[in-house]
Amino acid sequence: MHMKNLQLATVLLAGALVLTGCNNQSKSNTAATSQTTSDHSVSRQSSSSQVIKQSSEAKQSMSSKESAPTALWDSHKDTQLKTFIDQWAPTMDQTYTEYDGQTPLKTSTGTVYPTDLAQATVAGATGVLGWSENGLGSYTYNVVAIYNYDGTHPPLPNHITYLFAFHNGQPIVLVDQSRDGAPILTETKNAQVQANFTQIASSTSN
Missing domain, CATH: 1.20.5 (Single alpha-helices involved in coiled-coils or other helix-helix interfaces)
Structure with a gap:
């Protein structure tokens, strides 16, 4: 049990x-x-x-x-403009020097670009121009290219300087032929130059 x-x-x-x-x-x-x-x-x-x-x-x-913002100007367009100037200038018996973006461009009357852009006058106003590689900036006229021709015929000195710029986003070509004092710029009357710049500016870069 x-x-x-x-x-x-x-x-x-x-x-x-x-x-x-x-x-x-x-x-x-x-x-x-x-x-x-x-x-x-x-x-x-x-x-x-x-x-x-x-x-x-x-x-x-x-x-x-x-x-x-989209750039209005670039190296491709700059090359197109140079090609146009190189082809067009000989038809006017002229040779133009381009401001390369680094070395100051001096005219025969003593104006130095882009430094003297600050003193240049457009429609009676100064301080409205400035250098811009892409066409964008705070200036009234944003300059993207400058070409100068120093005259060889009297009265000397004389020159023709074209400034290619954007005004309110639109392409415009200004010209200076002043012989003394600060540059006085006006819109070019050369329809061929203005038309080609407008066409290049509105083109699409590759």
Whole structure:
């Protein structure tokens, strides 16, 4: 009888141990599942935040590109203008020197470009001209090219200086033939020069 009671106690103890193990395994599985779910949630939130950030950066980049003004003048157009001047000048028995954007261009009457643009007068106003490589700027006339011809026939000295510029975004050619004092610029009456500059300015660069 004592032996049976001992065997019964042993069976009950074993059963209790098995149940305890199952409960612990169940808790472990539940904790693992909870952790996995949490990890997936964090991963989704991180991925979502990254997408939103990338989308915001893309919009800012597009907005910046859209707001940037388009250049009105570039090296390709500058080359086209030089080609025209080189072909046109001989028909006028003239030879023009171009301001290269670095070395000052001095006329035979002593005017120095682009320095003297600040003193030049257009329609009675000074301080309205300035050098601009792309045609954009804060000046009334943004000058993109300057060509000068020093005369060889009396009365000397004399010169013809063409200034190619943009006025309110529109191409305009100004000319100076003053022989003393600050340059006095007027719109050219040479229709061929104005027409070619307008055509080049409105062309699309490759």
